[in-house]
Amino acid sequence: MLRTVNATRYVLPLREGGSLPAIVEADDLGLYVVKFRGAGQGTLALVAELIAGEIGRALGLSVPELVFIHIDVTLSRNEPDAEIRHLLKASAGLNLALDYLPGSTMFDPAARDAASPAEASLAVWFDAFTQNVDRTPRNANLLVWHRKLYCIDHGAALFFHHNWPTMPQKVESPFAEIKDHVLLPWASQIEAASAIAHDRLTSQVLSEIIHQVPDEWLEAAGSDLSAADKRAAYLDFFTRRLAASSIFEQEAIRAHARLI
Structure with a gap:
């Protein structure tokens, strides 16, 4: 079962593609790459990310841990970038995140x-x-971390x-x-x-x-x-x-x- 964490700090945007992911810190002190429900691709991208990612893990492929991450609307209060502030407000509630692999x-x-x-x-x-x-x-959409190959970003699956x-x-x-x-x-x-x-x-x-x-x-x-x-x-x-x-x-x- 996927764990649930709460976002505590927006760290860094990753301006890649249409999903506008970002590195976010959570209340377990971990860093995660968050896929926001309020991004243009909507919740279907999160559904595909979860289902495909966990199928990959079941097969034995290396996939970063997936977690549910709760975004509180107050997280956007101190964000100076208007686009990011809007994204955070639109993503209030349950989102999906992947464990951040530092140095990958x-x-x-x-x-x-x-x-x-x-x-x-x-x-x-x-x-x-x-x-x-x-x-x-x-x-x-493959990362190398500690000499292992990790499959990431499955939002385009299950079209x-x-x-x-x-x-x-x-x-x-x-x-x-x-x-x-x-x-x-x-x-x-x-x-x-x-x-x-x-x-x-x-x-x-x-x-x-x-x-x-x-x-x-x-x-x-x-x-x-x-x-x-x-x-x-x-x-x-x-x-x-x-x-x-x-x-x-x-x-x-x-x-x-x-x-x-």
């Missing part, structure tokens, strides 16, 4: 032995499964939930975008990654992850579906996509073969 560096695909075949294959499988389009050489009627068609998508994955050159063990995934992603594991998403995030995202209906739909999607995984696995294997 961005993944460099040009580095020698940048990723092991086993780890790269599992990451490629994971991103194809969650349909994450945002792990490319242009924007790797089917922006248009629920398309969900049934996305279940068996081969995910052609996998050809642009930054770790694809090292992903020579997709079949082994598949065996690991099928062993670890049980219905119980997936259900427990999905049920951690707060009702208020699901309800704030709109559509005629209730929070309970959306949870059932997410579980249905992942259960069916796992059963049809050979479709996107073969796409990844073919894409890898074209690189070598």
Whole structure:
């Protein structure tokens, strides 16, 4: 279960992309990279971040700890930047944060032995499964910390939930975008990654992850579906996509073969 902390100090904005994340200190004295519900991408980005991130962790990939972080509207009082002040006010309530990894560096695909075949294959499988389009050489969303590779920023995954009627068609998508994955050159063990995934992603594991998403995030995202209906739909999607995984696995294997 995700822990809940309270924000005590806005430390530093990270002006990257449309989510306007920031480093924030919490009442456990930890530093976190916060994804704000009041940012332009809304609560769906937080839902994707939570579900995909915890699926990655369940698979055995390194993902910074995710926590719920409560933002009090008073946090904005002493903020001189009007844009940040507005963001903090719009994000009052429950938000999502990742453990800040001090001293981490961005993944460099040009580095020698940048990723092991086993780890790269599992990451490629994971991103194809969650349909994450945002792990490319242009924007790797991978950090190296203490010589370990960490997967971050999954807000662009699960894009089917922006248009629920398309969900049934996305279940068996081969995910052609996998050809642009930054770790694809090292992903020579997709079949082994598949065996690991099928062993670890049980219905119980997936259900427990999905049920951690707060009702208020699901309800704030709109559509005629209730929070309970959306949870059932997410579980249905992942259960069916796992059963049809050979479709996107073969796409990844073919894409890898074209690189070598």
